[in-house]
């Protein structure tokens with residue numbers, strides 16, 4: 021039977037998709053219902069019927085799931101920044117546990133008993149230390165910043181966001197005052213005209229240093245000195261103001277060029293008792309305190325020895341490797357973004373570490389070069405972006421024959437795919453541990469130990 025748009029059905033939510041949307045079955049067909057909870061008995065209105073599935077929305081909750089709580093945010097339904105403000109944090113953790121377990125057992129083929137119990141967050145609010153906010157105009161022609169509503173290009177204003185660091189609101193206010201006073205134009209993605217694209221903010225939680233980066237369709241901002249003056253006079257913790265130029269027709273947020281308008285162009289945070297300098301184009305985990313737990317688990321899995329060589333692939337600003345450099349003879353880090361490699365080198369110096377070297381290259385290519393130079397790491401850390409590792413990198417790693425591979429992943433599906441390849445190369449999984457770095461969103465990190 022074909023479901024029809026606007027038809028309403030009485031049903032029960034039985035599961036979640038990997039994106040955290042509720043799923044119910046209507047006449048055997050899967051219907052995806054955002055903001056619903058497993059166990060909800062609901063009337064669902066069909067919004068978009070497709071051939072083998074449909075999207076729906078809750079018309080009425082007939083009987084709520086025991087996991088339900090009332091969302092503590094007025095724009096939860098529109099914003100798309102949070103997926104889970106309507107269920108308890110423990111039930112969100114259970115979803116993440118299952119998600120990692122399912123991926124690793126079904127796709128990865130590992131024994132489920134190897135998956136440890138997820139490390140949850142002590143704090144599920146205000147944890148994000150990075151915000152990249154699109155800049156638009158409101159209906160009165162005033163500049164505003166906010167989030168894109170889910171799957172649209174409509175901006176939802178951000179007044180009281182429960183995910184973002186509370187250090188951002190004062191900077192946003194001053195930026196908007198400046199932009200509106202000076203009538204700085206706003207970028208229009210359709211016509212590719214106008215100046216202001218994104219307001220990009222970073223906060224070093226432990227040192228309280230703040231970075232304000234304006235992403236603009238220009239390399240020179242009108243009234244930029246005034247902006248710096250307004251920000252620096254009003255924000256005691258302001259450390260850097262940077263102009264990032266992005267003149268491309270793209271939905272990639274930042275361009276390649278940064279110019280420092282104030283300060284040194286970076287902020288410094290403390291992570292695992294070490295200092296890390298972070299510049300705008302470098303990756304840094306958005307949840308500092310949970311990242312510490314993740315890195316400590318990775319160190320435990322790596323079980324390093326003083327005479328060993330550690331290879332830290334996809335090393336960003338060097339965080340994972342540098343926090344372990346004291347346990348090994350030498351450390352090699354590999355990272356593709358030049359600014360991040362610069363940061364990593366500086367971070368070694370900043371922490372008095374002299375047994376580390378960093379290579380700016382693609383991970384698969386660098387591994388091939390290291391192998392041809394007969395470098396034999398005892399342990400390799402992998403922390404790739406969501407798309408996971410290239411299969412050629414997995415081949416090269418198995419040829420390098422390390423004792424241990426510790427894989428840190430932000431995508432359970434690509435992790436599962438990659439651990440399967442590793443096991444075929446003689447590196448079975450010994451243990452896996454999910455860690456929640458992204459409360460209230462469906463994302464979850466996992467760290468896995470594989471040994472030869």
Ligand code: SAH
Pocket residue numbers: 302303304305333334335336337338339340354355356357360381382383384403404405
């Ligand atoms: N380990 C770091 C960074 C992890 S994020 C940390 O925990 O902070 C993944 C990193 O991989 C990013 O810094 C990204 O720039 C880098 N990267 C992406 N593709 C890459 C590639 N093909 N080769 C090397 N590094 C890459």
